[in-house]
Amino acid sequence: MKKTFKFYIALWVAKIVAGLLKLLRRNASFLPGKIALKICPDFMGIIEKPEKIIAITGTNGKTTVSNMIIDALEKCGYTTLNNRIGSNVNSGIASSLLNGATFMGKTKKQIAVLEVDERSSKKIYPYLKPNYVLCTNIFRDSIKRNAHTDFIIDIINSAIPKESKLILNADDLICCSIGPENKEKVYFGIDKLDTDVEETTNILRDIRTCPVCNTKLKYEYMRYHHIGKAYCPNCSFKSPESDYLGTNIDFENKTIDIKTKSGTNKYKLISDNIINIYNMVAAIAALTELGIETQKIIEIFNDFKIVETRYSEEKVNDKKVVMYLAKGQNAIACSRTFDYIKHAEGKKAVMLNLDDFFDVKDSTENISWIYDTDYELLNDDSIEQIIVGGARAKDHCLRLLIAGVPKERIKCERYEVDAVNHLDLEKVDNIFILYDVYTVPTAEKVKAKIKEKIMQNVEE
Amino acid sequence: MKIEVLFPESCNLYGDIQNMVYLKKCMPEAEFIETAIDEEPKFVKEDMNLIYLGSMKERTQEKVINKLLPYKQRIEELINNNTVFLFTGNSFEILGKYIENEDGSKIDALGIFDIYAKRDMMHRYNGMVLGKIDDMEIVGFKSLFSFSYGNNENEYFLKLQKGIGLNKETKLEGIRRNNFIGTYLTGPFLIINPLFTKYLMELMGVENPKLEFEETIMEAYENRLAEFKSKRVSEQGH
Numbered sequence: 001m002k003k004t005f006k007f008y009i010a011l012w013v014a015k016i017v018a019g020l021l022k023l024l025r026r027n028a029s030f031l032p033g034k035i036a037l038k039i040c041p042d043f044m045g046i047i048e049k050p051e052k053i054i055a056i057t058g059t060n061g062k063t064t065v066s067n068m069i070i071d072a073l074e075k076c077g078y079t080t081l082n083n084r085i086g087s088n089v090n091s092g093i094a095s096s097l098l099n100g101a102t103f104m105g106k107t108k109k110q111i112a113v114l115e116v117d118e119r120s121s122k123k124i125y126p127y128l129k130p131n132y133v134l135c136t137n138i139f140r141d142s143i144k145r146n147a148h149t150d151f152i153i154d155i156i157n158s159a160i161p162k163e164s165k166l167i168l169n170a171d172d173l174i175c176c177s178i179g180p181e182n183k184e185k186v187y188f189g190i191d192k193l194d195t196d197v198e199e200t201t202n203i204l205r206d207i208r209t210c211p212v213c214n215t216k217l218k219y220e221y222m223r224y225h226h227i228g229k230a231y232c233p234n235c236s237f238k239s240p241e242s243d244y245l246g247t248n249i250d251f252e253n254k255t256i257d258i259k260t261k262s263g264t265n266k267y268k269l270i271s272d273n274i275i276n277i278y279n280m281v282a283a284i285a286a287l288t289e290l291g292i293e294t295q296k297i298i299e300i301f302n303d304f305k306i307v308e309t310r311y312s313e314e315k316v317n318d319k320k321v322v323m324y325l326a327k328g329q330n331a332i333a334c335s336r337t338f339d340y341i342k343h344a345e346g347k348k349a350v351m352l353n354l355d356d357f358f359d360v361k362d363s364t365e366n367i368s369w370i371y372d373t374d375y376e377l378l379n380d381d382s383i384e385q386i387i388v389g390g391a392r393a394k395d396h397c398l399r400l401l402i403a404g405v406p407k408e409r410i411k412c413e414r415y416e417v418d419a420v421n422h423l424d425l426e427k428v429d430n431i432f433i434l435y436d437v438y439t440v441p442t443a444e445k446v447k448a449k450i451k452e453k454i455m456q457n458v459e460e
Numbered sequence: 461m462k463i464e465v466l467f468p469e470s471c472n473l474y475g476d477i478q479n480m481v482y483l484k485k486c487m488p489e490a491e492f493i494e495t496a497i498d499e500e501p502k503f504v505k506e507d508m509n510l511i512y513l514g515s516m517k518e519r520t521q522e523k524v525i526n527k528l529l530p531y532k533q534r535i536e537e538l539i540n541n542n543t544v545f546l547f548t549g550n551s552f553e554i555l556g557k558y559i560e561n562e563d564g565s566k567i568d569a570l571g572i573f574d575i576y577a578k579r580d581m582m583h584r585y586n587g588m589v590l591g592k593i594d595d596m597e598i599v600g601f602k603s604l605f606s607f608s609y610g611n612n613e614n615e616y617f618l619k620l621q622k623g624i625g626l627n628k629e630t631k632l633e634g635i636r637r638n639n640f641i642g643t644y645l646t647g648p649f650l651i652i653n654p655l656f657t658k659y660l661m662e663l664m665g666v667e668n669p670k671l672e673f674e675e676t677i678m679e680a681y682e683n684r685l686a687e688f689k690s691k692r693v694s695e696q697g698h
Contacts, residue, residue, distance in 0.1 A: 143474050143603050143647075144586045150517040151581070151605075203477075208469040214498050214523065216469065364588065364687040366601040368647030371475025394680040398651065401673045402482060 001046045003105055010040035011047070011105050014098050029086025033094030044090070044127035047097050047105050050081055053112040053128060054286060055164075057121070057156065058136030058175065060333065061279045062088070064306065065136055066115040068283035069290075072300045073111055076292055081109035088115040090123040111290070118152050119145065121159040133160060134167040134286050136279065138174040139225065139332040140204055143368055149174050149206045167285050169278070170242040171227050173207050173217075188285040189229075189242035190277060191259075193249065196221035196228065204331055204372055212237045223274070224339070225332060244285040246277060258284055265294055267301050275336060276306050316454045320346075320430040321447060328354035328436035329365075331372035337434060338377035346429035348383050351446055353416045355390035357438035367395045375403035384427040387411045389419030389446070416442050420449040425457050461490035461664065463510045467497045467524060474603060476514030476548050479650040483510075485672040486661065497527055504531055508543060509664040515549025515646050518579060518605065525554050525569050532570050539572070544663045545640040548649055550606060552635055552642025553577040559606070573635055573642075575610030575626065589623030589645060590688040591633055596655050599681075599688045600645030608644075617643050622688065639663050654681050 014036035021028035036043045056066045070082050081100035086092040093114055100109045116124055118138075135156075138149050146152055153174065160166075162181050169175040170187035179185065202225045209216055210232035222228035231238035247264075248257040254269040258281065270280055280301070287297050310325040324341075327333035334354065341350060359365035378386055378400065386409055388396040397412040411422035416439075423431065431450055435443035465480050484492055490509075495501050503511055516524060528535065535555070539545065553559055556575040558566045562582075569576075585607070589600040598618055607627035616625070617634030625633040626644070634643035641660075643649070650657040654677045661669035671677055 144584065147584060147603070147605065148473055148517050150519055154581075203475075209497060216496060216498070364684065366586070366588075366603065366647065367652075368474040368601060368603070371478040371648045371651070394676060394683055398673060398676045398680050401676060402478070402485065402651070 006040045007046045010036040034091040048107040050109045050112045053130040054132040055116045055130040056134045057116045059139040061136040062115045064279045070113045079109045081112040088117040089120040121156045125159040129161045133164045135175050137172045170240050186243040187240050188244040188281045191247035192221045246281040270304050271306050322432045326434040335374040342377045342380045349385040349428040349431045351433045352388045353435050360391045370399045379405045387419045387422045389413045389416035461509045463492045464508045465494045466513045471514045471516040473515040474647045482651050510544045513547045513551040539640045542639045547642040549646040575608045577606045577608045579606040591618035591620040
């Protein structure tokens, strides 16, 4: 697209705003792009972009995968344009493009690695046309914003350029329905694991019947929710084969083999969490597709560490206090967190502080999502106490009772910090504090009170 | 007692199916039959005390219409003989005349009720509802891509004090004909409305219905009711 007078005005005004925001030490990852798009709606189409663009989308894991790809490319000497510290909607991406361009709108970078919010597809792909689109997975998310998986898939499919090569999760049949008209596709997945089952007990399984003939799908193996290797017993519909297959996972020696058409290579396993192993295999697939040599990727992954933004632990005397961002209103994220806690070692207490910050302040929360979430996973003998705090405490307590958790293990308080009073340190080794994206300050107060209680206990 | 849960593998959005999980806890002796979408519904040949259908994706609505169309007469017969039905979320739209897409195309539905639905997939409505059946106060959540139109003045489920009814222009929510209850309210509707759950069990013929976890469920209900009555819960959704 030709650079217009309007484009230059948008570029310069937005660059000045970005500069001012930086001077004031304010976040410049959204507003400059918003201003540029307001002045010149096709700004993203006109601005010069790097030669190669990869977009990373999906319900969960897109930030982790994007960060891995950016770090790996930069270690290979490439300069990347990315929205790592910015927003993943159109204004955020416009801000990143602006930041990666000169005052004349020429690109300064070699490769663009952009995390894209699924719902923003229609406002982004018509202008960007990525060479590659990687989708990590598609799950049910916020009821209010994301509705259901068909809705999200329809948005992506209505916008995704047909020329883009797709990198999709073979173990996620919903993700595999992206881009029916795209000719070039590769798949990544993880081979059967010892922990796989024939039938999961997860509440959410958003594809249960064959999309071709409505017959109930069968699985060679199931992992969690709708993730697994499926086939229809009545027609030829089945999960695709993985072009990048994670196999022979050795948790003890921390290695994983990645099997491709050109051979099998051993990589260092950077996490023992299956979610992050999927993220790792997805990043390896993307880097290979971007033309990075296998040996180089192996070397890079040898030094890689997953930056855990959602999980942190601290040893306080003989107790472990864990902060875990569980993401309220996201049934899958909470269910996976509950599953992690169930399988964690030791006797545990869970501080459940999942209220939506804005709904508590301004309204009342639609609690439907807690009935999509597997609270049943918290019904485990290793979880001695579940202490619920917040405006919706009674609702969570009721949900736990319906999940079969014995009444004596549940405590309930209106205010999160007060709920710490119920913590019985004699019973537990590890305390998990679950919180939401916008409730970090409250979670920190809860943690401080727990630490105080542990130290008091030691003194006594 | 026999309860048929229709197509739970496909019609289970927003926690709707947990309505039946909770009901099962209140009625441990009852037989709950789950019918998959590729099976013939049991109500075709047997009488049921309750037939339940939950919220579904828009494409699934079309599959369910095709599935139930051959049994239209039987459904009408059951409604006329006072069988209890509970259809939550967008599920009762399949019993209207048609569902209209944004482009004006129409999907013929069963035509049992004199209403029709219109979809607007780019504008999701989220809101809350406070209403009454006689003196019983009902609370609920709506999260929808569609509204229904037509006259439900003589066949409504709830009269609302807060929130919107079948569409933004009416305070009359849902459809009620004999013991057929269809409501746009989604999610754990029975769990957040324990008094209605008792009422529903009475309609089904349960003598002295009991609520499981009665103390906690009533406390949660009273809390929510107070919040819904407060000024901060807005009249209209967004």
